Amino acid sequence: MEEPTFLLEGVEYNYEDGTPGLQGVSLGIERGKKVAFLGPNGAGKSTLFLHLNGILRPFRGRIFFQGKEVRYARKELARLRTKVGIVFQNPDRQVVIGHVWEDVSFGPMNLGLSPPEVEGRVEEALKVTGLWDLRDKAVHLLSYGQKKRVALAGILAMRPEVMILDEPTASLDPGQVHSLLELLECLHRQGIQIVLSTHDVDFAYAWADWVVIMHAGRVLAEGLPKEVFSDTDILKRASLTKPVLWRVWEQLNRAGVYVGGPPRTVEELSIHVARAATDGRASCGS
Structure with a gap:
């Protein structure tokens, strides 16, 4: 059997005030699967995601990426983050540099790539995300949805193997959600594995190959969408509707x-x- 992309074994994490964030999470994410995490605010979805590319380190338990245990030395974390990119829920946490082109080029430049390679990656990322015509526009003049796409383009320009998106549909109108769905499908066809969290059960049901439901830092259920959404008791515990x-x-x-x-x-x-x-x-x- 092929090694999963991620394997978590008994992962525990507490916030600074001592509140449990993750409580004994054991979970495998299969390679190539489109995976959606659902659950109420405070369920631990964002906290778990920050563990998947080493931003947070578990208090207990182990995390494996592609069969190798995640290590927290600087070089090993840098290597992990070239393969696993994360797009935060709030794009203002991620989109910081003056113009769109500059912002998207920031990551590839820090990889030490040649200027032609950086330019090629940025151009490709901007075209895939539909931002090419906005490449010279100041970031602060963009709409919220456009900023989300800039954050996405910045990660794409790093050419990761896995993209993790925290609440990508939050604050987007239905048209923007539809466009995002098309973009994620395009990226998936290109071989990039997509893992995301969402409160939108309709989006998750239509899109995901595998669904994980979290509550209070624990995994309540995981499985095929048709299996998970048939469990009324689990949905009720997680404050979700069908x-x-x-x-x-x-x-x-x-x-x-x-x-x-x-x-x-x-x-x-x-x-x-x-x-x-x-x-x-x-x-x-x-």
Whole structure:
């Protein structure tokens, strides 16, 4: 069996005031999987993410990346962070330099790359994130959604193997969420593994291959989306609701309009409903 991207064994962490942040978290993240972490504020999602690229160090337990235990010497952390990039929930924590091009080039320049290599990476990252036309714009004049894309481009320019996004859909309108989903799919096709946290159960249900639900610094459940979202008790403990598509499916299923498992997308739901309607008309005419 292939080594997981991340393996956590009994990871514990306390905040400065002694409040537990992570409580015995044991978890594996398979390579190539699109993974969504869900849970209420204070569940430990952000704290866990800060452990995955060495910003925080566990009080107890061990973390492995690609089969090797994470070490905290400066050189080893620098090597880890070239492979594992994190995009914070608040882009103002990450986007700090005057103009878009300058900000995105900051990371590659610190890798000691040649100017042509830096330029190529920045250009590629800006085009992938749809920011090319804004490359000379001052960061402070950007919208919140645009700043999020600049933060994302800055990590992409480092060419990581894994991207960790903390609440990427927060404060975005539906159109921006749709654009983000398309971008994440594009990055996934390019071979970049995406791990993210979100409060948006609809987004997680439609997008993720694997879902992890956290509460009070512990993992409550993990599994395929259709498995996790079928557990009403777990969702209630984590203050989460079932996805809208799931609730619509339940009503249609009870009415006998939709036969089969819950759909993951609106398109899938539409196909099934249209098929049921067609079958119904055929039955009436027979």
